Amino acid sequence: MAGVLARRDRALNPEETEALLREHLGEQVLGSVVEFGTFTCKLAPEGWVEAARLARDEPQLAYDLFDSLFGVDAREEGFDVVAVLYSTSTGNRLVLRTRVPGGRDAPRLASITEIYRGADWMERETYDMFGVVFDGHPGLEPRILTVENFEGWPLRKDFHLASRAAKPWPGVKEPAELDEDGNVIERVPEIGDAPGPYELDKAMAAQAKAVIEQERVEREERERKAAERAAKAAERQARKEAKARAAAEAAAAKAAAAEADADQQPASSDEEDGA
Template identity: 75%
Template sequence: MSVLARRDRALTPEETEALLRDRLGDGIIGSTLAHRMFTVHVAPSAWVDTFTRCRDEPLLDFDLFDTLHGVDAREDGFDVVAILYSTSTGNRLCLRTRCEGGRDTPVCPSLNDVYRGANWMERETWDMFGIEFPGHPALEPRILTVENFEGWPLRKDFHLASRVAKPWPGVKEPAELDEDGNVIERVPGIGDAPGPYVLDEAMAAQAIALRQVSAAIDAAAGNEAAVASAEPTVSDATMPEASAPASGTAASTDPAAAADAARTADEQRRAQAEARARKAAERAADETPEEQA
C-alpha cells in the first residue's frame, strides 16, 4: 500500500500555514492547534480561494472533502467549519470562517465548484442554521427537515420544543442549572409532567384515579394511618392536574407563556416533593412509637 509510504511528504502545521499565507496573504487570519486539531481561520472573502489552493497545491493535496457544518458563535453570528483530508500525506486541515451578515443574514460563499461533496453539506447547513451560500445551485427544498418547516433548528435561540412543553423526565436536569448554579433535581411521579398529547393527560388522570381508589381501599380496611397520608397526596396531585392541560396547550401557541407555565409547574413539583418528604418523615415518626408499644 502506498498510503503510508508518502507520509514523509507531509507538511507540519506551521509549514501549511506559511504556505497558505504566502499564497493568500491577508485572507488567512490566524491559526490554532488545540486538542490535536489544526485549525486555520480564513476571511470569508478568501474562503473559496483557500479551498482551491488546498486542493490544487501539490504540497498540500487535500483531496478528501470530509465535512462542512455550521456552529453558533453567539452574538457574533455563525461560523462555518470545513475539514479536509489528504490521502497522500495523511494530513488533516480544519478551516473556519465567520459568516458575514451577523445573526440576521449570515452569508458564506459556496464551495460547490471546488468539491462536489459540498453540495449536500451546504444544503444541510442552510437547513439547520439558515446560512445562505451564494453560488450554490439549489439550497431549497430543505434537505432534512420537512419542506414547510419554519425556523433554523440548530441555532441556539431555537428551543427544543419537547423540552419547553415538558421538563426532563429524569431526576437530574442535564442541560440547565438553577439560579445558584446547582444541579436541578426532581422527584418524578406518574402524572407529574403531562406532555402535550391527549394520551399523556389521560394517563395522568388515570394515575390520580388509581391513587384515590387505593386510598379508599385502605380506608375501608380501617388503616387510619394510611388514610392520613394518602389524603394530602390526592389533593396535591389534583392541583397540577388542573393546571397541566393548560400548560400543554399553551406550549403549542406561545413559547414564552409555555416556559412560564413550565416554570410554575416546576415549582409546584418541587413543593410537592418537599411535602412528600415531610409526610414520609412524619409517618416514620408516628410508626416507631406504635411498634415499641
C-alpha cells in the same frame, strides 16, 4: 497494503501549512490554532473559496478527501462555517473556519461546491440548520433534512427545543435513578475498581485455543503423512521405472548384442569362407 500514506514523510507540519496559506492568501488568513491535535486555520470570508481551492490543488497540501462542512453558532456575531479536509496521501487534516458575514440576520457565504462535490449536500444541510445562504450553490431548496415547509433554523441557539420548553432538562441535576415513590436513590459510584480478566475466563480461552492448536497439529500431521505417502509412492514409482528402464536397457543391449552377433555371424562365416 501498498500506497498507504505514500507521502507521509513529505507532509507539512501546521506552521509550514499556515505559512504556505499565508503566502497565497496574505491577509485573509486570520490565524491558526492546534487544538487537541487538530489544526484549524481561521480565514476571512473573502478567502474562503480560494483557501479551499488551494488546499485541494496545491501539490504540497493535496487535501483530496472532503470530510465535512457544517455551521457553528457564534452567538451575537452570527455563525461560523467549518470545513474539515483530509489528505489521503499525507495523512494530514486541515480545518478551515470562517465567520460568515451578515451576522444573524442575513448570513451569506460563497459556496465551494465547484471545488468539492461533497460540499453540495453539506451546504444544503448547513442552510437547513442555520439559514446560511451559500452563493453559487446549485440549489439550496428544498430543505434537505427538515420538511419543506419547516419554519426556523433548528440548530441556531435561539431555536428552542419544544420539549425542553415544556419540561426542564432532567440533566440539570445529576442523572439520578428514582425509586417507586419518586425519591432519588443515592448510589455510591463503583467505578474504577472493576476486576481484571477472570481466571476461568483465561482458562477457557486457553482451552479453546488448545483445541484449535490440537486440530492444527493433527492437520499438519495428516498433511505430513500424506506427503510422506506421496513421496514413498513416488519413490516406488521411480524405482519401478528405473527397474523397467534397466530391463529395457538390458533387453536393448541384448538385442544389440544379438544383432551384433548376427552381424558378426555372416562376417565370420565370410571369414570362414575366406579362410
